[in-house]
Amino acid sequence: MGAPRQLAAMLLRAVLRLAPEESREWATAMLRELDFIEGDWAALFWAFGSVTAILRHAASVFRMSLKRQTKEAEMNSTGRKALGVGLGALYALMLVGCAFAGLRLTAILFPGLGLDHAPWTFWLAVVVVPETILVTATVLLWRKRGPLAAGILATSLVVGLHLAVHLAMR
């Protein structure tokens, strides 16, 4: 075996070792063909061409995996946003729920205050104060934590709409 053929085999074996999994079958195929090439120099040129082909294939595999990763990252980002909106809605509902529960508890613990007979206390504790807090939170969080703010705002609007319908029905 002449020196050019030895060099060709060495080159292809090195590429085979370094090639990504997806390119290995092709690199092996090119290496196997080396035994059937007539002429040592032809074998060396075959190896040069094969190395180029494997590098191009490996580069395209890398590009594809990069594209896949970018897509996954985008999907993750969408997931994070949805989580933020959900959390915002949950916080807002918890606030309204706590306000309502707090009012009921106060009415039970301190019947002397007569909160059950004062509808303005309900409007103040369950509507005005929580809605003010929610709108303020939305404004403050809008720039830094947009999805959370959007969740809070959406819940605030739903609660407000619910009360408006409730009032209209009365």
Add this chain to the structure above:
Amino acid sequence: MKLRMSPQTVLILDAFLEQPEDWKYGYDLSRITGLKSGTLYPILMRLAERKLLETQWETGEPGKPPRHMYRFTPEGLRFARTNLLERAGGGLGQVALGLVEC
């Protein structure tokens, strides 16, 4: 199915169409088409990725390393015939590719 029909791709499809049912080796294809391995293999890879070519390792004599072989899939054969027909241009191409009995 999008595949750039470069003159080199046409040469390779043409080589496979000679005897579509036969398996072919990389080096033989290189000799038939006159393409260097750096041009031949990327095209073979693309054709295989698009399922136009099937690949197989030759199970030859024991002790001899197996060789990679290629041939058209049914889809690949259809693709090659259709595309080469379009390039050959109509009836004459059909005769040339053996699709129409003379």
